[in-house]
Amino acid sequence: xxxxxxxxxxxxxxxxxxxxxxxxxxxxxxxxxxxxxxxxxxxxxxxxxxxxxxxxxxxxxxxxxxxxxxxxxxxxxxxxxxxxxxxxxxxxxxxxxxxxxxxxxxxxxxxxxxxxxxxxxxxxxxxxxxxxxxxxxxxxxxxxxxxxxxxxxxxxxxxxxxxxxxxxxxxxxxxxxxxxxxxxxxxxxxxxxxxxxxxxxxxxxxxxxxxxxxxxxxxxxxxxxxxxxxxxxxxxxxxxxxxxxxxxxxxxxxxxxxxxxxxxxxxxxxxxxx
Numbered sequence: 462x463x464x465x466x467x468x469x470x471x472x473x474x475x476x477x478x479x480x481x482x483x484x485x486x487x488x489x490x491x492x493x494x495x496x497x498x499x500x501x502x503x504x505x506x507x508x509x510x511x512x513x514x515x516x517x518x519x520x521x522x523x524x525x526x527x528x529x530x531x532x533x534x535x536x537x538x539x540x541x542x543x544x545x546x547x548x549x550x551x552x553x554x555x556x557x558x559x560x561x562x563x564x565x566x567x568x569x570x571x572x573x574x575x576x577x578x579x580x581x582x583x584x585x586x587x588x589x590x591x592x593x594x595x596x597x598x599x600x601x602x603x604x605x606x607x608x609x610x611x612x613x614x615x616x617x618x619x620x621x622x623x624x625x626x627x628x629x630x631x632x633x634x635x636x637x638x639x640x641x642x643x644x645x646x647x648x649x650x651x652x653x654x655x656x657x658x659x660x661x662x663x664x665x666x667x668x669x670x671x672x673x674x675x676x677x678x679x680x681x682x683x684x685x686x687x688x689x690x691x692x693x694x695x696x697x698x699x700x701x702x703x704x705x706x707x708x709x710x711x712x713x714x715x716x717x718x719x720x721x722x723x724x725x726x727x728x729x730x731x732x733x734x735x
Contacts, residue, residue: 467481467488467490467527467664469490469492469529470492472492472493472494472495473503475493475501475502475503475504475541476491476492476493476496476498476499476500476501476503476504477492477493477503477504477507478490478491478492478504478507478508478510478511479492479529480511480514482521483668484672484675485520485521485522485523485675486521486522486523486524486525486668486671486672486675487511487514487515487518487521487523487524487525488524488525488527488668489508489511489512489515489524489525489526489527490527490528490529491504491508491526491527491528491529491533491534492528492529494528494529494530494531494532495530496535496538497530497532497534497535497582498528498529498530498532498533498534498535499534499535499536499537499538499541500534500536500537500538500541500542500586501538501541501542502541502542502545502552503552505551505552505553505560506552506553506554508553508560509553509554509557509558509559509560509568510557511524512524512557512558512559512560512571512575513557513558513569515558515571515573515575516558516569516571516572516573519734521573522573522574522674522675522679522682522734523573523574523575523576523671523674523675523682524573524574524575524576524671525575525576525577525578525664525667525668525671526575526576526577526578526590526591526594527577527578527663527664527667528578528579528580530581531580531581532580532581532582532583533579533580533581533582533583533587533603534582534583534584534585534586534587534590535582535584536584536585536586536587536608537585537586539612546614551565553568555567555568556568556569557569558570558571560590560593561589561590561593561618561619562593562594562619563593563619563622564694572683572686572687573682573683573686574595574596574671574674574682574683574686575594575595575596576594576595576596576597576598576667576668576670576671576674577590577591577594577596577597577598577667578598578600578663578664578666578667579591579597579598579599579600579603579654579663580599580600580602580603580660580663581600581602581603581604581660582603582604583599583603583604583605584604584605584606584607584608585606585607585608585609585616585618586618587605588605588606588607588620588653589616589618589619589620589623590618591653591654592619592620592623592624592627592653593618593619593623595686596655596667596670597653597654597655597656598654598655598656598657598658598663598666598667598670599645599648599649599654599656599657599658599663600645600657600658600659600660600663601645601657601658601659601660602645602660603644603645603648603654604642604643604644605636605642605643605644605645605647605648605653606636606640606641606642606643607620607624607636607637607640608640609640610637610638610640611640616637620633620637621633621637624636624637624651624653626693627651627652627653628651628652628653632651645657676729676732677732678711678714678716678717678719678720678730678732678734679716679732679734680711680714680716680734680735681711681716681717684707684711688700688703688704688707691703714735715733715735716730716732716733716734716735719731719732719733720732
């Protein structure tokens with residue numbers, strides 16, 4: 462299986478985020494391979510801008526986050542970001558979609574789905590970005606580590622929340638407190654990733670999943686994703702309370718009518734997001 466060729470721009474020294482539209486999919490590329498995609502403030506700002514574009518553009522239905530080069534990311538470029546941490550500031554301007562998606566005040570939360578393709582080294586912020594997404598495809602050569610305690614800081618991109626949510630408190634603390642390195646098989650066991658494939662296939666598989674999501678009714682996809690998150694964050698009762706009103710709204714949409722027609726006519730549905 463081959464994908465549309467993905468050609469990165471030549472990044473500046475501080476790196477950049479490249480975007481490419483493939484149908485209704487927004488492909489978001491981390492582009493600083495010379496530094497193992499170490500994160501700098503401009504990269505964080507551009508990533509938030511890309512996530513915001515995904516949510517705001519009605520022609521886009523799903524995002525795919527990937528990286529250029531051999532590695533997803535070696536983590537934070539500490540000399541570049543330490544001043545922000547010391548001042549307690551974010552490199553992302555308020556009002557944008559915050560890619561870690563844990564409800565930080567002043568920032569928007571993402572509504573559309575995000576698939577992540579990780580490979581090679583995936584340290585610290587890389588783990589937190591994939592856990593903040595929805596579906597993760599990992600290459601079989603991945604090396605994961607949440608090593609903030611090794612640098613005298615704390616993981617504040619969501620790892621302390623989501624590792625325990627996915628894998629239980631003991632498993633989360635095993636990796637958070639030891640800063641150890643683990644592979645794709647362990648990440649799969651802990652539910653940090655959903656699929657493990659050969660490294661050469663990781664982006665293809667992520668795109669294949671995104672295209673399957675792209676083919677579904679967009680309003681229903683968003684509503685389903687948000688209901689799952691509501692159940693996780695606010696409890697079952699809060700999610701159940703939305704069943705009837707949300708279903709009523711969806712059932713009266715043009716896409717629901719098209720879904721019925723497609724069923725009767727035994728053909729693939731052609732959804733418009735209305």
